[in-house]
Amino acid sequence: MTAHPYDLAPEPLGYDAVLLASFGGPEGQDDVIPFLRNVTRGRGVPEERLEEVAHHYRAHGGVSPINAQNRALKAALEAELARRGLDLPVIWGNRNWDPYFPDALRAARDAGHRRLLALVTAAYTSYSGVGQYLEDFDTALDETGLRDELEIAKIREYFDHxxxxxxxxxxxxxxxxxxxxxxxxxxxxxxxxxxxxxxxxxxxxxxxxxxxxxxxxxxxxxxxxxxxxxxxxxxxxxxxxxxxxxxxxxxxxxxxxxxxxxxxxxxxxxxxxxxxxxxxxxxxxxxxxxxxxxxxxxxxxxxxxxxVPTPGTHPAFIAGLVDLIVERLEDVPVEERPHLTDLGPWPDLPSQGAGAPAVLAR
Structure with a gap:
């Protein structure tokens, strides 16, 4: 197996909620440009370029399909967790549109949760699919003042699950x-x-x-x-x-x-x-x-x-995502973690929060 740049991070058990973490998208014509400004914040993208991209959304009524799909994904995960007898609520948060990560973390804290498993809707390793989400979580912990109260552990990349x-x-x-x-x-x-x-x-x-x-x-x-x-x-x-x-x-x-x-x-x-x-x-x-x-x-x-269709809420995909959740709940040994390529199983990352400093990744 190819060596990885970091090892499996030993984690104690006791996760009590799933954080479904995604990109977010506009839900009406008035949302399109504010959403695109969120996406491109700090990159100096001119307004005229945003208008060029905006027509993709405007052609669909200003509504991105992603939010409806994440609602369906959340419901499917909740149903599969319940079917397996796992009492784990799924809390949804986005990077670029409502519900934002700080709101999701406050909701988790208010519901009495302390240790969150983050399931990101990105299957591959990249800054935007891993590192940026970890930065988002870190920023949200600071913005909400919840670093000492919440811990967030990201589920491994699942490109070959x-x-x-x-x-x-x-x-x-x-x-x-x-x-x-x-x-x-x-x-x-x-x-x-x-x-x-x-x-x-x-x-x-x-x-x-x-x-x-x-x-x-x-x-x-x-x-x-x-x-x-x-x-x-x-x-x-x-x-x-x-x-x-x-x-x-x-x-x-x-x-x-x-x-x-x-x-x-x-x-x-x-x-x-x-x-x-x-x-x-x-x-x-x-x-x-x-x-x-x-x-x-x-x-x-x-x-x-x-x-070809994307995985969406395909039963095999939903079952696989819950398998990944269970993998962390039960601290499944690396040699028993399912994978279909020589690159896997991809390793876990150290968690953030509960007083710990940020841990960022590629």
Missing amino acids: PGFIAPFAEGVRDALDRIAAEKPGASTHVLFVTHSIPTAAAAASGPEFGEGGAYVAQHLAAAEAVLREAGTTDAAWSLVYQSRSGAPQIPWLEPDVNDAIDGLAASGVDALVIVPLGFVSDHMEVVWDLDTEAIETAEGHGILAIR
Whole structure:
């Protein structure tokens, strides 16, 4: 197994609530620009650029799907926890929109909870998916004055957990079957898509994992696991990126999904399976960047393109997330933790709060 930059953090038992931690999104036209200002705070993004992005949300009534999906995820987790006889409430908090993390921590404290397990809706290692959430928790503990009262432990990244991989594998099988029925003999390519990040940020996620750091290594390993679980390891496939933002002179991970589709069309590919491997639910960057822009690019070339569903509230995904919760409750030994790649199981991180200083990670 590849060595990790940190070891499993020994934690005493006794967690008493789950903090469902997510990105947040606008819930009406008046929310769109304030939300985008929250997302880009401190980055000097001009208002005109915010307006360019805002039309993605405005085309959907100013409402991001992510909040409804997190409400459904929260309800599904609560139901699965109850089914297993686990008395753990799920408290939802967001980085960029209501309910914000400080409100979630106050609600936890007021309900008598002291030790929270944070389940983040990001499966991979990166600053935005790990380090920034830890900073958010740290800031919220200070803002609320609850550092000495609450402890927050983040559940490990689950990019190769069977519960995360299974819905994608099912979707790939279904898509390939549909292509075989609708376009027999098609030259088919599987595109695994994730959010682009600056190449420097990718490298910083774990330089010991090679070019692209842990972020790219985890996605490549997860893609191979999906194809293996789908029973189609001989499929032609590649990892591509979407939703690039920021200054044009800063290098980001490439190729962009639309550029990749153009290139595949030129090589004779006439059917695509688009797998949103970097996402846990069908939020705006999936329904716009993939369902709108990427599908339009494919159709412009006469390519049959099928977008695989994200895990969402798939029963296997929900069961897998609760397995991850139980893993921490019962302090399951590392050798018994489920994983489908040689990179896993990814380690835990030390907890924050209860008087401890902040512990940040890549």
